[in-house]
Amino acid sequence: MEFAQDQVGDVAIVKLAGRLDSSTAQPAEASFTQMLGSGTPRLAVDLSRLEYISSAGLRVLLVVAKKVQQAKGKMVLFGLVPNVREVFSVSGFDKIFAIQSDADAAVASVR
């Protein structure tokens, strides 16, 4: 799995690519934690190149979302491919996370 970070103004954009599952969950969580640091995070997560997500991957996003909430920040996901969107829908994660269709809408929603 690839974890890349970009910055648009005060919004951090994290791009996840490949598979987010039990073998990649721990390094992904560590990367998010390192990135969040202190302050009030504004985070947009690009999932357009994420091909697969398992329960372990969903838990990483849940843990990150909780940290962002505790820091009174904002987090949004965007670009979900159909099979990832299906996992979000069946598991109800689409009701927990703010989800936007593209980067512009995502960045605007957390500003």
Next chain:
Amino acid sequence: MLGFVEEILLLQLDDSQGKFVNLPMSAADVVLAGAALMELALANRVDSDLEQLILVDPSPTGDDILDDVLKHLAEGGDLTADGVLEQISVNGEKYQEMALQRLIAKGVLREENGRFLWVFRTRRYPVVDDSEQREVRARLRQLLLTDEIPDPRDVVLICLIGACGLLGLVLSPEEIARTTTRVEQLGRLDLIGQAVTKAVAKIRFIVANASSAIY
């Protein structure tokens, strides 16, 4: 910290009587099996997606209940969440006894043997130290009554108490009515938890229909 099997067993105990709340035996077994599976998932030993369970690491954990489940998973067979739950829930009674002995050894419960009608042997498990129960109930209550994002351990506990019909332990009847959507939403967040909820609902349905057929 207690594991999910111990935690849900403890929550099923009626404080005042030291007896388990009324749950069909096979449903209680599914709940314990699900608790063990979800503990393994959070320990990154098992993963799941919409189609299957994946055994990630079969090496022993040192926990005899979890290792028994791992051993079963390593034997292969039906690795869907529904299938695995059905198979390992046959050990539910054994896991219950193991977890009870652990709780007694940790000083959380004590065992009392008695007689009912001077003939039938009975066992009760009065709670000695209820600090864990109180802490868990307070945390779940806070989660259910607010928009707070749960952590993965709390998601599992909400799935389990929802499946057992134990929401009344943490919420008043009025609060239960008010938080139906929230409970349903949080209970779905764990895919194994969804399978537990479905399996328990199926058992309750069968039991209810069997009873109505008798009367």
